[in-house]
Amino acid sequence: MHQRSNLEIIAESLNGYVSRCLCCHEFNLAYKNVLLVFDEESLVRFFEWVLSNRQSLDNYQPLPHGRCRIFSSPHSNLFIVFNDEEMEELADLYAAVQIVLEARRLVNCQKNNS
Incomplete structure (x- = not known):
């Protein structure tokens, strides 16, 4: 990600967006x-991974403030957490x-083809 890049917003929601650096x-x-910054293939894989595991009991652990879906990153000390409403927003x-x-x-x- 570059400091002064122009970002093209592809989709957005109340709490976030997906953009592409021009x-x-x-x-x-x-x-x-x-x-989070990805190439296109990695972006798709991330969304598919999170959304396909959103109901998994392996990712369920109630935390304070209502978050209950935990996803681990490749780093042993970094986790991403969501509540069910946030998961729906990510799906949309x-x-x-x-x-x-x-x-x-x-x-x-x-x-x-033209």
Whole structure:
């Protein structure tokens, strides 16, 4: 992520957004106080991992302030936590991202075939 990059917002919700850096083409997932940076494939894998495990008992542990879904990162001391409403918001955000990315692929495919 570059300091002075122009970000193209792809989808947004009340508490976050997914954008793409026009300079380096990385994707940014900003949600509440977390900013995660991915290439497109990693962004998709992240959303699919979180959303496919949102009902897993392995990821369930009630915490103070209502958060109960815990996801571990590759770092042993970093975890991302959500409540059920936040999980729904992430699912909606990902659905919007999928629509935009697929529409862009279709348009680019048509441009390349013309």
